[in-house]
Every structure is written in structure tokens, then in C-alpha cells.
Amino acid sequence: MTAAELEAAREAVADAGRAMLADGLVTGTAGNVSVRVGDLVAVSPSGMPYAAVTGADVCVVDLDGAVVEGPHRPSSETPLHLAVYASTDAGAVVHHHGMHSTAVSVVHDELPALHYYVVRLGGPPRVAPYATYGTPELAASVQAALADRTAALMQNHGAVAYGSDLEEAYDRARLVEWLCELHTTAARLGQPRVLHADELDAVVARRSRP
Numbered sequence: 001m002t003a004a005e006l007e008a009a010r011e012a013v014a015d016a017g018r019a020m021l022a023d024g025l026v027t028g029t030a031g032n033v034s035v036r037v038g039d040l041v042a043v044s045p046s047g048m049p050y051a052a053v054t055g056a057d058v059c060v061v062d063l064d065g066a067v068v069e070g071p072h073r074p075s076s077e078t079p080l081h082l083a084v085y086a087s088t089d090a091g092a093v094v095h096h097h098g099m100h101s102t103a104v105s106v107v108h109d110e111l112p113a114l115h116y117y118v119v120r121l122g123g124p125p126r127v128a129p130y131a132t133y134g135t136p137e138l139a140a141s142v143q144a145a146l147a148d149r150t151a152a153l154m155q156n157h158g159a160v161a162y163g164s165d166l167e168e169a170y171d172r173a174r175l176v177e178w179l180c181e182l183h184t185t186a187a188r189l190g191q192p193r194v195l196h197a198d199e200l201d202a203v204v205a206r207r208s209r210p
Contacts, residue, residue, distance in 0.1 A: 006069075009035040009042040011055035012166050016094065019170065021050045025096035025177060031158065032075035035092045035166050036085055039063055043081055045072035076134035080160065083139035084146065090162035094173040100180035101159035111153060113195040114182055116203040117175060121161070122149040123200070125176060130155040151176045 016033040020026045029050070034043040045057050059070035063085065065078055075081075081093045104111055105127050113124045128145035131138035142160055145152035151161035151172050159176045163169035186192040 006037050006040065006042065006060065007055060009037045010058035010060070013042050013044055013058045014053045014055050016166055016170055017044055017050035017053055020094070020096055023174065025098045025173065026050070027097070031094075031096040032077050032081070033092070033094050033166070034075075034078075034081040036090065040068060041078075041081065041085065043078055044075045045070065046075050048072065077138075079134065079136055079139040080142055083143045084160070084162050087143050088146065088162060089164070090169070091164045092166035092169040093160065093162045094166075094169045095154075095158060095160045096173055096177070097158035098177035098180065100184050101153055101177050102157065103184055104180045105153040105155050105157060105159070108153075111176075111179060112183060112192060113200060114186060114192050115179060116195060116200065117179060118195075119200055119203050119207065120175060121151045121172060125149060125151045125153050125159070125179075127153040127155050130157065133157065153180075 013033045013035055020031055029047050032044040034041050039062060041061050042058050043061060045053060045059050048057060057072055059072060059074035060068045061074050061078060062068055063082060065082055067074060077095055084090050084093050109127050111125045118124045126145040128141040131141050142152055142154060153159050161169055161172035161176055163172055
């Protein structure tokens with residue numbers, strides 16, 4: 001890890017926060033983003049409007065959550081991000097409060113597989129049982145929901161996705177919101193048809209062909 005890599009990660013976190021705001025995935029100061037750089041994590045500062053956040057404002061913590069650099073407190077959801085890094089090969093994590101993701105999280109235990117794109121997330125995202133934000137209980141709940149998945153919904157809260165880098169994590173976070181919007185739209189029209197496990201398996205097999 002170099003100082004330049006860490007600086008780039010902090011800038012990327014700031015940029016991603018503004019992107020979430022522009023894409024309608026958050027309001028106010030909700031949600032958070034992080035990027036792992038070796039044994040350090042660049043993570044959104046707590047309570048700052050995204051439009052005002054610069055790379056210099058982004059916090060740097062170690063894998064135990066101790067602040068290493070930055071003028072502000074790290075996001076209250078830092079324990080959630082660190083739990084994802086501890087249990088996966090994630091290089092970046094995105095947590096948002098998208099309207100459709102949050103709506104689905106209060107109704108279902110798992111996002112119904114209405115589109116085969118769910119295989120891009122390892123399968124239909126599970127809903128992590130509710131726990132107070134910023135707590136170890138929430139971090140553990142999400143950690144369990146992410147088993148064999150790269151995204152999860154958070155009951156009465158929002159969604160989280162991770163990837164090997166920030167671009168992949170953000171794409172997956174947006175995909176979760178799209179899939180949830182598909183569900184909320186279809187449910188207004190009637191009873192949605194849910195894809196069966198064998199249909200999803202066929203998609204996985206198709207994707208693995210050379």
C-alpha cells in the first residue's frame with residue numbers, strides 16, 4: 001500500500017457518495033461507502049452532506065475500527081463494513097437506503113427472483129433481520145445474510161453490496177435497487193411470477209459457457 005493508493009481510495013469514496021445522492025439511493029447523509037487498501041479502510045465520514053465531502057474528509061480506519069487518519073468521525077456503520085471485510089474478499093462496500101430496496105426489506109425475507117440478474121449477486125439477496133443501526137448485532141446480521149451472496153437487504157433499513165473494487169460494489173448496489181424496483185412495480189400489476197431454482201441454475205450454467 002502506498003500513500004497515493006490511500007489518497008485515491010479516499011477520493012473514490014467521496015465520489016461514490018455524490019453518485020449515490022445523484023442516483024437517488026440516499027437522502028441527506030444516509031448510507032455509506034468504503035474501500036479497503038491493504039490493512040486500512042477508507043470510509044465515509046459520519047453526518048456530513050455528500051456534496052460537501054472531499055477526499056480529505058474521508059476517514060481511514062484499521063481493520064479493528066481504530067481511526068488512523070481523517071478530521072471527522074467515521075460512519076456509524078463502520079462495524080458493518082469491517083464485518084464484511086472480515087468474512088469476504090471484498091475490496092469495497094456500498095450501503096444505501098434506496099426506496100425500493102427498503103420497501104422490499106419490510107415485506108420479504110428474501111428478494112423474490114423475478115429476473116435472472118439475481119445470479120449476478122450469487123442468488124436472490126436475503127433480508128438481514130432488523131437490528132439498531134451501527135451495532136455489532138446489525139453487523140452480524142448482515143454478515144450472515146451475505147453468506148454465498150454479494151448483496152443483502154437490511155430489514156426496515158436498506159441494502160448493502162460488496163465487490164472486488166468500488167466500481168463492482170457500486171454496480172451491484174444499483175442492481176439490487178433495480179431488482180427491488182422491478183418487484184415493487186410488478187406487485188402493483190398482479191401476482192409476480194418467481195423464477196424457479198432450476199431456471200436460475202440454467203442461467204448460471206449458461207453464463208459459465210466459454
